[in-house]
Amino acid sequence: MEGLLTPVSQNYRKSSQHDELFKISEPVRPTLETQTKFGGSSPEEALEVLKSQPSYDLLLSVLKYLQKGLRGNHSFDIRKPTPQSAQIIHVLVTEIVPNFWTVLQDASAGQSKGDLHVLVSCLRSLAGINAVVAYLRALLKEAKLDSKSLKDSPVTFNLSFVLELLAHLLRSHDDIKYLWSNASFSGNPTQIRLVRQELVSLFTNGKIISLSAEAEDICRQAGRLKAEVWISNVKLYINWLAENIVQWVESGVSEAELKVCTDILTRGMRLGHSESLINTLITGLLLRNVESHGTFENLLSSLPPLEQRKVLNLALKLLSDKYLSSIHDTSEIIDAPIIQAASGVLKAIIGDDETRKNHLLDWLTSGSGAGIGEGYGIRRAAVAVFSDDKEFITTVLEKSLSQFGDKLYIKHAPLLQQDAHAQVLLLSAGYAHRLAPIKLTILLRSSIYLNAISNRIAASQNRARFLGMVVGEALSGLVHGKETKLDFKMDEMDTEEAKWYKSLVQLSDKPGPLDPLKEMDVLPKPSNIPKITRPSVAPAQRAGKPPLQSGFIIEEIQDEEDEEDPDLVPYVKPDSDAEDSDDDPTLINRDKPKAPVYIRDLITYFRDLENYDRQKLALTTAPTLIRRKANYGTEVSSHAEELATLLVGLQDKYELDNFDDLRLQGMIAIVVAQPKKMGQWFAKTFFDGDYSLSQRASILMVLGLSGREIAGFEVSEYGSTAQFPSKMLPAKIEKYYAASSPSNRLESSAHNLKALPPNALDNLAKSLSQAFLAPLAAEAADSVTGPDALKLSSFTSRLQSQPPDRGKSKAKPRIRAIPNTTASLIASSFFFPLTSRFQAAMHSASATTRGILFQPYLLALYLKTLAILLDAAGPSTLALPQMTSEFWDLLLGVRGQCVGDLGITQAVLFGLVALLDVNEGDMRGLCERQGREVVESVEWVSTVFNNTRGGDVGGQGGGEENEVKMLAAGVLIRLREAVDKYQAVLMGDLIGYT
Numbered sequence: 002m003e004g005l006l007t008p009v010s011q012n013y014r015k016s017s018q019h020d021e022l023f024k025i026s027e028p029v030r031p032t033l034e035t036q037t038k039f040g041g042s043s044p045e046e047a048l049e050v051l052k053s054q055p056s057y058d059l060l061l062s063v064l065k066y067l068q069k070g071l072r073g074n075h076s077f078d079i080r081k082p083t084p085q086s087a088q089i090i091h092v093l094v095t096e097i098v099p100n101f102w103t104v105l106q107d108a109s110a111g112q113s114k115g116d117l118h119v120l121v122s123c124l125r126s127l128a129g130i131n132a133v134v135a136y137l138r139a140l141l142k143e144a145k146l147d148s149k150s151l152k153d154s155p156v157t158f159n160l161s162f163v164l165e166l167l168a169h170l171l172r173s174h175d176d177i178k179y180l181w182s183n184a185s186f187s188g189n190p191t192q193i194r195l196v197r198q199e200l201v202s203l204f205t206n207g208k209i210i211s212l213s214a215e216a217e218d219i220c221r222q223a224g225r226l227k228a229e230v231w232i233s234n235v236k237l238y239i240n241w242l243a244e245n246i247v248q249w250v251e252s253g254v255s256e257a258e259l260k261v262c263t264d265i266l267t268r269g270m271r272l273g274h275s276e277s278l279i280n281t282l283i284t285g286l287l288l289r290n291v292e293s294h295g296t297f298e299n300l301l302s303s304l305p306p307l308e309q310r311k312v313l314n315l316a317l318k319l320l321s322d323k324y325l326s327s328i329h330d331t332s333e334i335i336d337a338p339i340i341q342a343a344s345g346v347l348k349a350i351i352g353d354d355e356t357r358k359n360h361l362l363d364w365l366t367s368g369s370g371a372g373i374g375e376g377y378g379i380r381r382a383a384v385a386v387f388s389d390d391k392e393f394i395t396t397v398l399e400k401s402l403s404q405f406g407d408k409l410y411i412k413h414a415p416l417l418q419q420d421a422h423a424q425v426l427l428l429s430a431g432y433a434h435r436l437a438p439i440k441l442t443i444l445l446r447s448s449i450y451l452n453a454i455s456n457r458i459a460a461s462q463n464r465a466r467f468l469g470m471v472v473g474e475a476l477s478g479l480v481h482g483k484e485t486k487l488d489f490k491m492d493e494m495d496t497e498e499a500k501w502y503k504s505l506v507q508l509s510d511k512p513g514p515l516d517p518l519k520e521m522d523v524l525p526k527p528s529n530i531p532k533i534t535r536p537s538v539a540p541a542q543r544a545g546k547p548p549l550q551s552g553f554i555i556e557e558i559q560d561e562e563d564e565e566d567p568d569l570v571p572y573v574k575p576d577s578d579a580e581d582s583d584d585d586p587t588l589i590n591r592d593k594p595k596a597p598v599y600i601r602d603l604i605t606y607f608r609d610l611e612n613y614d615r616q617k618l619a620l621t622t623a624p625t626l627i628r629r630k631a632n633y634g635t636e637v638s639s640h641a642e643e644l645a646t647l648l649v650g651l652q653d654k655y656e657l658d659n660f661d662d663l664r665l666q667g668m669i670a671i672v673v674a675q676p677k678k679m680g681q682w683f684a685k686t687f688f689d690g691d692y693s694l695s696q697r698a699s700i701l702m703v704l705g706l707s708g709r710e711i712a713g714f715e716v717s718e719y720g721s722t723a724q725f726p727s728k729m730l731p732a733k734i735e736k737y738y739a740a741s742s743p744s745n746r747l748e749s750s751a752h753n754l755k756a757l758p759p760n761a762l763d764n765l766a767k768s769l770s771q772a773f774l775a776p777l778a779a780e781a782a783d784s785v786t787g788p789d790a791l792k793l794s795s796f797t798s799r800l801q802s803q804p805p806d807r808g809k810s811k812a813k814p815r816i817r818a819i820p821n822t823t824a825s826l827i828a829s830s831f832f833f834p835l836t837s838r839f840q841a842a843m844h845s846a847s848a849t850t851r852g853i854l855f856q857p858y859l860l861a862l863y864l865k866t867l868a869i870l871l872d873a874a875g876p877s878t879l880a881l882p883q884m885t886s887e888f889w890d891l892l893l894g895v896r897g898q899c900v901g902d903l904g905i906t907q908a909v910l911f912g913l914v915a916l917l918d919v920n921e922g923d924m925r926g927l928c929e930r931q932g933r934e935v936v937e938s939v940e941w942v943s944t945v946f947n948n949t950r951g952g953d954v955g956g957q958g959g960g961e962e963n964e965v966k967m968l969a970a971g972v973l974i975r976l977r978e979a980v981d982k983y984q985a986v987l988m989g990d991l992i993g994y995t
Contacts, residue, residue: 044077044085051092057104060097064119071122080126080183093124094132094163099155102162121169127180127199130170134203137163137212144219157223160216164230167213171232174244177204178252181261197261205268210238239274243281250286250296263303270311274691279315280323287349288519298352310360316350317364317372317379322689324518325378339521341513343382348512351386358393361386365429366400368414371421373841374685374834380421384428385510391436398433399444401426405472406453411460415837415887416880423468424505427475431506434479442480450476461930462883467493468502475503596622600636600644603627607647613655620657623648623667624719631674641675642682649686649696665699665706666719672707680704680830688838694853698862705762705866708831712823712873766865766911769872770964773914774971824878832870833880836887839863843894855898861908864892868908868915876919882930885916889934892916896941903961906945910968913938917975928983935987939976945969 047063055063067089070077079086097120109115124133140163144156170176177200184196203209214233220226231237246262246269254262269278286297301309320343351357364370365383372379387394404410405426411419434441444450457469470489477487493499594615597603603626606612606619627644630636637644648668653660672679686692687700842854854860867888878884892912899906920927928935946969950962980987 042075044079044089048085048089048092051089051097054100057101060101061116061119064116064123067123068119079123080128082128087128090124090126090129090132093120094129094136094166098162098166099159102166106165117169121166124166125170125176125179127184127196127203130167130180130203133163133167133170134208134212137167137216141212141215141219154223157220157225161220161225161227164213164216164220164232165227167209168230168232171209171241174241174248177242177245177261177265178249178258181258193257197257197264200261201264201268204242205265205272207272210235210272235272236274236277239269239272239278240281242269243278244285246300247282247285250300251290251293259299259303262300266300267304267308270308270315275311276315276319279312280319283316283319283346287346288515294349297349301350301357302352302354306356309357313347313350313357313360314364316346317383320346320382321372321375321379324521325376325382337510338513338517340378340382340385340510342515342517343378344385344388344510345512345515346518347383347386358387358390362393362397362400365397365425366404366422368404368410368418369841369843371418371425373415373418373421374681374838375421377421377424380424381428381508381510384425384432386512387429388432388509388511389436391433394429394432394436395440397425398429398441399449401429402444402453403449405468406449406456408456411456411462411465412886413890415840416462416464416833416883417837418840419465419468423472423502426472427502427505428508430476430479431508434506435509438480441476445476445480462886463879464883467499470494471499471502475506478503479506594618597626600626600630600640604640604643604647607644607651610654616655617657620660620663620667624663624670627667627670627674628719631670637671637674638678641671641679645671645679645682645686649690649692649700661699665702668699668703669707669710670719672703673710676707676711676826677830680707680826681834684831684834684838687835688842688854694856694859697853697859701859701862701866702762704831704835705765705869708827708870708873709765712827712875714873762862762865762869765869766908769869769918770911770914770968770971773918774967824874825880827870827874828878828880828884832867832874832884833887835863835867835870836891839891857898857902857904860895860898861904864895864905864908864912867891868912871915871919874919876922881919882926885920885927885931888912889916889931889938893934893937893941899945903965906949907961907965907968910942910945910965910972913942913972914968917972924979925983925986928979928986932987935976935979939973939980942969942973942976946973 047066050059050063067077067079069075070079077085079089101120105115105117105120109117123129137160140156140160144154144160147154147156173179181196181200184200209232213230217226217230217233231241242265246266249258250262266278266282269275282297282300286293286300301312304312324339324343347361351361361383365380384394384397387397401422405419405422414422430441454469454473457465457472460466460469470491470493473487474489474494481487488494594606594612596618597606603619603623606615607623609615623644627637645668648664648671651664657663668683672683683700683704687697687704690697692700839854843851854863871884871888874881874884892909895905895909899909946966949966949969
C-alpha cells in the first residue's frame with residue numbers, strides 16, 4: 002500500500018519563540034523513574050507504583066506508607082485480609098523481594114531496624130507468611146523442571162532470597178502471639194475458629210520445615226547458600242515453637258489463646274523431637290520462673306488425656322537422661338536434693354489431677370514402664386510423688402507385688418524390667434510401712450505375698466530367685482522382728498547388691514524445691530534468633546616465611562678441570578616426600594601435629610574438624626592409645642563417654658582411607674577398656690540417640706565384636722599392639738631376646754593390621770552358621786553317599802525320611818569354656834540391655850522409634866548381634882536360661898517382619914541356630930523350660946522351609962534363598978530331633994496347645 006501512495010508536497014516550519022515559551026510554561030509531570038517519594042494516599046496507588054518497577058527511594062517511600070498503616074496512622078492495614086492487601090503482598094513477595102533483597106540487606110547492614118525491617122514488618126502476617134511459603138513451593142517446582150542448569154538459573158537466587166526472608170519473618174519468640182493478636186476476627190466465633198485453624202496448620206503441618214530443607218539443598222548444590230538456614234533444622238524449629246508457647250503463656254492468655262497454644266503443642270509433638278519441645282516447656286515454665294507453675298498446669302490440663310500421658314512420659318525420660326543419669330546406687334544421701342527436685346517437677350506436672358496420677362501409677366507398674374534400663378533415680382523420684390498419698394502408694398505396692406509373683410511375668414519379662422519393678426516394689430513398701438503399717442502387715446499375710454515368694458524361689462532363672470529372696474527378706478524385715486523375720490541364710494544375700502536392694506525400703510523422699518535442677522542446668526536467657534552450631538571456619542594456612550637476606554652471598558664455583566672420581570659411589574637418592582611435591586613451597590606444611598599421647602589430647606584432635614592432619618592422627622592413634630591407657634590411671638574411664646560420643650557422630654569429611662574401620666576399632670577399644678560401663682552406654686545410645694541408620698548399625702557392630710573380644714575371641718590385631726611402652730624393652734636390646742620384637746610390631750602395626758570389613762558381623766554369622774551345619778552335613782554324608790550329600794538336597798531327603806526314634810546328632814566338641822565372670826559381664830552389660838530396651842521400644846508411644854527399629858537391615862543386624870553375643874557368652878553362662886527365654890520370645894515376636902524379607906528371615910534363623918548351639922548340652926532342659934517355643938519354632942521353620950525356593954539338585958544357584966533354606970533345614974533337623982526324643986516332656990507343657 003505504501004508504494005501506491007505518493008506525497009504531493011512537504012512543508013517544514015521552524016518553531017517560533019511563542020511555542021518555546023508555551024512549552025516552558027507547562028507543568029513538568031514526573032515519571033516513575035524520576036519520582037523519589039510516594040505521594041498517594043490509597044492502596045490502589047501503592048499497588049500501581051509497586052507494579053511499575055519503582056526506584057529504591059520510591060519503594061522505600063511506599064513501604065513506609067504501608068508501615069504507617071500498621072501503626073494506625075491511616076485506614077489501610079496490610080495485615081487485614083482484603084483484596085488490596087493480598088495483591089500488594091503478592092507483588093512484594095514475587096517481584097520486590099527478588100529484585101531488591103540484596104540492596105535492602107546492604108542498606109540495613111549493622112542496623113537493627115533498617116530498610117529491611119520495614120519490608121519484613123509489612124509481610125509479618127498470616128497472609129504474608131502464607132504468600133512466602135506458596136512462592137517458595139512454586140520456585141521449587143520450577144527448579145525441579147530445569148535441574149541441570151541450576152548454577153546459571155535465576156531461580157536459585159530467588160530461592161535463597163525467599164529462604165532468608167522466611168527466616169527473618171520467624172526469628173522472634175513472640176511471632177505466633179503477634180500474628181494471633183493482629184489477626185482480624187472481631188470477636189466472631191466462626192472467624193476465631195478459622196483463624197486458629199489456619200495459624201495452627203501453618204506452623205505444625207511441617208511444610209515450612211520440608212520446603213525450607215528442600216530449598217536449602219538446591220541452593221547449596223548451586224553454590225548460592227551464604228549461611229545455614231535454621232528453619233530447615235527440625236530441632237531448632239521445634240525449640241522456636243516451644244519458646245513461642247512459653248512466652249505467650251507467661252504473658253497471660255485468654256481461653257481462646259490457651260486453645261491455640263494447646264493445639265500447637267499437641268500437633269507440634271508429632272513433628273519429631275518431642276522431647277526437645279517438652280524440655281523447653283519444663284525449663285521455661287517450671288525451672289526458669291516459679292510463678293509460671295500454675296500456668297503450666299493450666300496448659301497441661303487443656304490437653305487431651307492421651308497427650309497428657311505423652312507429656313508425662315517425655316518428662317520422665319528427660320529427668321532421667323538430663324538430671325538423674327549421674328546418680329549411682331551408692332549415693333543416696335548426697336543426691337537426695339536432686340531426687341527431691343526431680344520429684345517436685347513430677348509433682349508440678351501431675352498436680353491434683355486424678356488422670357495424671359493414674360498415668361504415673363501405670364508407668365510405675367505396667368509391663369513396659371518404670372524406666373527399663375534407666376538408673377534407679379527416676380523410679381525413686383516417681384515413687385516419692387506419692388509419699389503423702391496413702392491410697393496411691395498402697396495401690397502401687399499391691400500392683401507391683403501381684404505382678405512380681407506372676408509366673409508368666411517371671412518367665413517372659415526381660416531381666417532389666419524385673420529389676421526395675423523390684424526397685425519400685427521395695428520403694429513403695431517403705432512408704433506404705435510409714436503411712437499405713439497395718440496395711441503392709443495384712444498384705445504380707447495374704448496369698449499374694451506368699452505366692453510371689455514361692456514362685457520366685459521355684460523359678461529356673463538365678464536372677465529371678467535372687468530378686469525373690471531380696472524382696473522377701475526386705476519386706477519381712479519391715480513387719481517382723483529380728484527373731485521372726487525371713488532369712489534365707491544364703492551367700493547371695495550378703496553381697497553388696499543384696500544389701501543395697503534391701504536398703505531401698507528405708508529411703509524417704511518428698512517433692513522439694515527445684516533449685517538443685519536450676520544449678521545443674523545452665524539457664525541462659527533465650528535468644529530471639531536460633532543459632533545453628535557448626536564447625537568454625539578453617540584458618541588459612543600460614544605461608545612459608547621467605548628466607549632472610551644476609552649481607553653476603555655464598556656462591557659455588559665449579560672447577561672444570563676437576564673430574565668425578567669413578568671410585569666414589571654416590572649416595573642413593575632419597576624417596577620423594579609427598580609434602581614436598583607441590584610446586585609452590587609456601588603451601589608446604591612444616592608444622593605437622595605430633596601423635597597424641599594423652600586421652601585429652603586425643604579428644605582435642607577429634608574436635609578439630611577443620612584440621613586434616615589432626616583428624617587422621619586421631620583416627621589412626623585412637624585404637625592403640627585407648628587400649629594402652631585402659632588399665633593405667635583414670636584417663637580412659639573419665640573420658641570414655643565423651644570419646645564414644647565423638648566417635649559415634651564422627652563424619653568422614655576428608656575421605657580418609659579405612660575411615661570406617663579405624664572409627665570402629667576406636668569404639669571397640671573403648672568398650673574393651675570399660676566393658677561394664679560402656680556396653681550399657683552403647684546399648685542405650687542405640688535406642689535413644691539421635692543418629693542415622695548407618696551410625697546405629699556401627700553401634701551394633703561395636704557391641705557384637707567387642708563382646709566377642711571380651712569372651713576371648715580374636716577380633717583384630719590391635720589387642721597385641723596395646724602393650725604399654727614402659728613394660729617393654731628398647732628395640733635394640735629386645736631383638737636379642739625375642740624373635741619378633743613387640744616394638745617392631747608396634748611400629749608397623751598401622752601397615753600390618755587387618756581392616757574389619759563393612760559386613761564383619763555378616764561374615765561372622767555365616768561362619769557360625771557353617772560350623773552349626775557342618776555336623777549335620779557330615780551325618781547326612783554317612784547316610785547318603787555321593788558328592789551331593791553335602792548340598793541342600795541331602796538335608797531335604799533327610800527331612801523326608803527321618804526315623805522317628807533317631808537320637809541326637811553328634812555334638813561338636815567345644816574348643817574352650819568361657820569363665821563365668823566374662824559370661825556374666827556379656828549378659829548383664831551387652832545382651833540384657835539390648836533385649837530389654839527393644840521390648841520397651843516396641844511398646845513406646847513414639848512411632849519414629851518403632852519405625853527405626855523395624856527398618857529391615859537394622860533389625861536383621863540387631864538380631865545377628867544378639868545371636869553373636871549369646872554365642873560369645875557360651876553354655877557356661879549362669880544367666881543362660883534367662884538369655885534363652887528373652888531371645889526366643891524376641892525372635893518369635895518379629896516373625897511378622899519376615900514376610901517378604903529374606904534378610905530378616907535369615908537373621909531369625911541364625912538366632913535360632915545360636916540358641917540351639919549354645920543349649921546343645923541341655924536340650925532336655927530346653928524342652929522343659931521352652932516347650933511352647935520349641936513347638937512354635939518347628940511349625941514356623943517348617944513353613945519357611947517349604948515356602949522358600951533355592952538349592953537345586955546340583956546345588957547351584959539359589960543365592961540368598963539357598964542360604965535361608967539351608968539354615969531352615971538345619972534348624973528343623975535339630976528341633977525335630979529334640980521333639981522326637983523328648984515328646985513326653987513336651988506333652989506336659991503343651992496340653993491345650995492349638
